[in-house]
Amino acid sequence: MCLTEPQAGSDVGASTTKAVKQGDGSYLISGEKIFITSGDHNLAENIIHLVLARTPGAPAGTKGLSLFVVPKIRVNDDGALGDANDVACSNIEEKMGIHGSPTCSLVFGANDGCQGFLLGEELQGMKLMFHMMNAARIEVGMQGCAAASGAHQQALAFAKERLQSRHWKTMKDPEAPQVAIVEHPDVRRMLLTSKAYVEAMRAILLQASYYLDLSHSTEGDEAKKYKNYVEVLTPICKAWCSEWGLQVTHTCVQVHGGYGYTKEYPAEQYMRDAEIACLYEGTNGIQALDFVARKLSLAGGQPIKELLGMAEKTFNKAKNDPELMEPAWLLAAALKQVETIAKELPKRPDGIQVMLINAVPLLDMVGTCLGAHYLLDQAMLAKTKLASILSDAGVDTDDKKAYKAFLSDNEEAAFYHNKVQTAIHFGYRALPTVPAKAAAIRSGEKAALYAIM
Numbered sequence: 211m212c213l214t215e216p217q218a219g220s221d222v223g224a225s226t227t228k229a230v231k232q233g234d235g236s237y238l239i240s241g242e243k244i245f246i247t248s249g250d251h252n253l254a255e256n257i258i259h260l261v262l263a264r265t266p267g268a269p270a271g272t273k274g275l276s277l278f279v280v281p282k283i284r285v286n287d288d289g290a291l292g293d294a295n296d297v298a299c300s301n302i303e304e305k306m307g308i309h310g311s312p313t314c315s316l317v318f319g320a321n322d323g324c325q326g327f328l329l330g331e332e333l334q335g336m337k338l339m340f341h342m343m344n345a346a347r348i349e350v351g352m353q354g355c356a357a358a359s360g361a362h363q364q365a366l367a368f369a370k371e372r373l374q375s376r377h378w379k380t381m382k383d384p385e386a387p388q389v390a391i392v393e394h395p396d397v398r399r400m401l402l403t404s405k406a407y408v409e410a411m412r413a414i415l416l417q418a419s420y421y422l423d424l425s426h427s428t429e430g431d432e433a434k435k436y437k438n439y440v441e442v443l444t445p446i447c448k449a450w451c452s453e454w455g456l457q458v459t460h461t462c463v464q465v466h467g468g469y470g471y472t473k474e475y476p477a478e479q480y481m482r483d484a485e486i487a488c489l490y491e492g493t494n495g496i497q498a499l500d501f502v503a504r505k506l507s508l509a510g511g512q513p514i515k516e517l518l519g520m521a522e523k524t525f526n527k528a529k530n531d532p533e534l535m536e537p538a539w540l541l542a543a544a545l546k547q548v549e550t551i552a553k554e555l556p557k558r559p560d561g562i563q564v565m566l567i568n569a570v571p572l573l574d575m576v577g578t579c580l581g582a583h584y585l586l587d588q589a590m591l592a593k594t595k596l597a598s599i600l601s602d603a604g605v606d607t608d609d610k611k612a613y614k615a616f617l618s619d620n621e622e623a624a625f626y627h628n629k630v631q632t633a634i635h636f637g638y639r640a641l642p643t644v645p646a647k648a649a650a651i652r653s654g655e656k657a658a659l660y661a662i663m
């Protein structure tokens with residue numbers, strides 16, 4: 211996908227690459243694109259670039275962009291590869307991470323011989339590019355989740371092997387043996403927080419992907435409803451999952467202590483690789499603006515209302531469970547704050563400024579509510595499954611020792627038990643950040659605009 215130019219990053223409409231129609235219906239492309247993923251490599255015999263460019267007289271901004279197919283090697287009428295097109299790789303970036311992915315600067319038409327072919331119609335470039343970009347945004351969110359999941363699994367394995375310090379129950383006894391660091395409460399907190407965010411991210415991504423499938427397999431109003439859900443969830447998938455993906459990789463470096471900072475373990479690589487997901491496919495700041503400015507009000511605000519309404523239903527079910535009651539009420543409080551802000555913001559005289567300053571925390575608040583909703587939903591299902599396993603095995607849950615021993619022998623039971631603990635942990639740890647962020651937003655604080663920079 212060739213969008214970015216030196217002067218046109220987030221501001222794609224500032225692109226200046228030109229496309230001039232030729233007598234044979236093809237176009238002569240000229241301009242420079244930068245940061246192009248796999249812009250050049252030797253892994254395939256040809257590379258097909260999709261290039262955004264401006265035709266003569268096209269309007270300014272994104273509305274003036276058209277999309278072109280530009281092969282690296284021209285393709286003859288019989289399908290065989292012909293001469294090289296006039297596309298040159300002028301630079302390969304030295305990056306912080308994702309070293310397996312060549313990021314290239316490309317020069318099109320340095321010798322006036324770059325042939326391109328219009329895809330769709332002129333001036334439809336952004337609309338067409340969004341077909342790919344919307345799917346790619348969910349995939350970049352998945353990249354954040356995957357890096358976090360890999361980092362968590364590796365950190366957990368490390369924590370079970372690394373011996374350091376005594377168990378907290380015997381910490382005053384210098385003769386007591388060292389224990390694996392997974393026994394230390396702070397390390398356990400880091401590992402469970404990482405697990406909770408990974409599972410919340412995965413749930414949001416799978417739910418969005420499921421709606422995407424439903425938008426294809428249904429018709430009419432039904433299809434439109436699911437398409438709108440995907441529209442609302444896409445910036446959350448991209449920005450919430452990449453941001454928390456990065457945070458999890460950082461936490462997992464911390465689990466390793468000093469070893470996390472060395473190349474002896476892959477923890478540092480996960481962290482370096484995770485950062486890019488926050489940047490490309492539209493920075494997380496741009497995703498948040500898309501979310502608050504376009505997606506919250508999409509279709510009169512109905513899709514976001516329905517998505518948050520599902521979270522409310524989860525609260526109504528979970529509040530009756532003594533173990534999940536407290537996180538359920540935290541979810542209800544968080545949802546209330548989101549609803550209040552969505553109502554108040556458009557009515558404030560300084561609403562636009564407050565919205566622009568707070569787009570990122572606002573997206574985070576909604577992502578956190580959705581994450582908690584899915585984890586609580588999973589926890590309720592897990593409780594039913596666990597109860598059935600325990601009853602079949604005749605385990606007395608009041609006998610804590612017997613229950614613990616059973617869990618250490620039965621992987622499936624331990625899996626469901628952990629689902630419940632994960633939802634509780636996320637509820638208590640993540641949800642209280644929502645009212646805290648809401649208080650800052652509702653205060654109307656705008657120091658960032660007043661500070662001299």
Ligand SMILES: Cc1cc2nc3c(=O)[nH]c(=O)nc-3n(C[C@H](O)[C@H](O)[C@H](O)COP(=O)(O)OP(=O)(O)OC[C@H]3O[C@@H](n4cnc5c(N)ncnc54)[C@H](O)[C@@H]3O)c2cc1C
Pocket residue numbers: 211212213214218219220221244245246247248305313486489490491492493494495496499
């Ligand atoms: C490894 C890598 C691979 C890439 N692959 C591709 C590719 O295959 N194809 C392609 O076309 N591009 C690609 N990109 C480019 C990428 O999409 C851009 O880097 C990204 O969109 C941001 O543009 P920029 O770097 O110019 O940053 P800028 O747009 O200069 O942004 C800098 C900062 O300003 C903020 N900002 C900018 N405008 C606003 C605004 N209006 N309001 C609030 N904040 C704003 C941004 O959020 C960011 O924090 C790649 C980049 C990298 C690093």
